[in-house]
Amino acid sequence: VKIGVDAGGTLIKLAYTYNQGESISFKTFPALQPEEVVKWIQAFDDEAEIGITGGKASLLQSMLGRPSLGMVEFEATCNGVRYLLRQSGVTEEAHILTNVGTGTSIHYFDQSGQKRLGGTGVGGGTLMGLSQVLTGITDYHELIQLAAAGDRDRIDLKVKHIYQGAEPPIPGDLTASNFGRVFALAATDTLSKEELLASVVGLVGETVATASVLAATPYDSASIIFVGSSFIQNDLLKEVVEGYTRLRGATPLFIENGEYSGAIGALLSL
Ligand code: ADP
Incomplete structure (x- = not known):
């Protein structure tokens, strides 16, 4: 299994898949209960690959006690959005992206990268x-x-x-x-x-x-x-x-x- 984790200020979001190319499943936990996420991940064997992003990524990484790949939040979000856009057949290449999480962050992104415009x-x-x-x-x-x-x-x-x-x-x-x-x-x-x-x-x-x-x-x-x-x-x-x-x-x-x-x-x- 491969598990992507976005550990935000309010909610911890998970996206996971059992086989490359297969559909992605999702799960959400309250950020106040990171131990629940750790328990959920640890139920998988050591073969599980884990990528973590978000403001509480390092906290979660240290709690996990097994190897995981950290990723910069804005890059992760834009890559995820690119994937979702492809899935829904949107073909335009340049976009403004507004992420309304606990706070709000605004980005410009195209095929070559992303730039935070403000929030x-x-x-x-x-x-x-x-x-x-x-x-x-x-x-x-x-x-x-x-x-x-x-x-x-x-x-x-x-x-x-x-x-x-x-x-x-x-x-x-x-x-x-x-x-x-x-x-x-x-x-x-x-x-x-x-x-x-x-x-x-x-x-x-x-x-x-x-x-x-x-x-x-x-x-x-x-x-x-x-x-x-x-x-x-x-x-x-x-x-x-x-x-x-x-x-x-x-x-x-x-x-x-x-x-x-x-x-x-x-x-x-x-
Ligand atoms: P972050 O990554 O900062 O945690 P999110 O994108 O997860 O941000 O958005 C958090 C916001 O989502 C909350 O501030 C609230 O407005 C809303 N929200 C949606 N579902 C819930 C829920 N079950 N419990 C609390 N807030 C929720």
């Missing part, structure tokens, strides 16, 4: 942290389900709210200020958890989309590829990112199993 601390960790502060909820699936039922209208200030019927110089549906409409609420108004969580998803999604479109501006690339576990079962975040990226004139692309791109890259390096 933002607003990412999946912000979604978790801000949601917890605002509602007390810590469970990821509960949070995203409630968010999907929420309406941002009383919380977020749109450009058209400011222009009130006059013709705005930029699209009226752009958010002028995330959470910027709260001041207009009456003292007696209370916001529901659903509204608050939908607005947190809005803040994260719009920030990520905006940073990506700005980073992409100097590049002649067909699309912006969005990956990362923050999109897992989170259709609302996908919708926000997709809509906002289009509103700003670029083309978003989501790829199946994109959250495993780092693990796939680590696997392919073996």
Whole structure:
């Protein structure tokens, strides 16, 4: 067996295959339980080949106590994305890649290599942290389900709210200020958890989309590829990112199993 591991800040992602060329299987563990990953890997015999990437790679390597190949995270992610693009028949050669993990990292890559363009601390960790502060909820699936039922209208200030019927110089549906409409609420108004969580998803999604479109501006690339576990079962975040990226004139692309791109890259390096 060959196992690629992407040990991130929140989740440890694994991609593994029993025979070269056979389909790849996937598995995820919480980053707070690296010993579970070690146990899972150690259940394989000594023939198992292991490639590890991500911020917690060295920690995991030392816990494993058997040889493993370390790989630079950004290289692994881009190699994994190249593989997934080939699988899905995408043929363009140059791309902007935005990885929305605990934080967000933005890259340019083509056949010859990759370059990190920048990033933002607003990412999946912000979604978790801000949601917890605002509602007390810590469970990821509960949070995203409630968010999907929420309406941002009383919380977020749109450009058209400011222009009130006059013709705005930029699209009226752009958010002028995330959470910027709260001041207009009456003292007696209370916001529901659903509204608050939908607005947190809005803040994260719009920030990520905006940073990506700005980073992409100097590049002649067909699309912006969005990956990362923050999109897992989170259709609302996908919708926000997709809509906002289009509103700003670029083309978003989501790829199946994109959250495993780092693990796939680590696997392919073996
Ligand atoms: P990292 O590599 O930094 O761990 P990921 O790409 O794994 O980042 O994304 C982590 C984010 O994915 C979390 O911040 C959260 O928003 C989201 N997420 C998806 N599934 C889960 C889960 N089961 N538990 C916690 N967070 C999850």
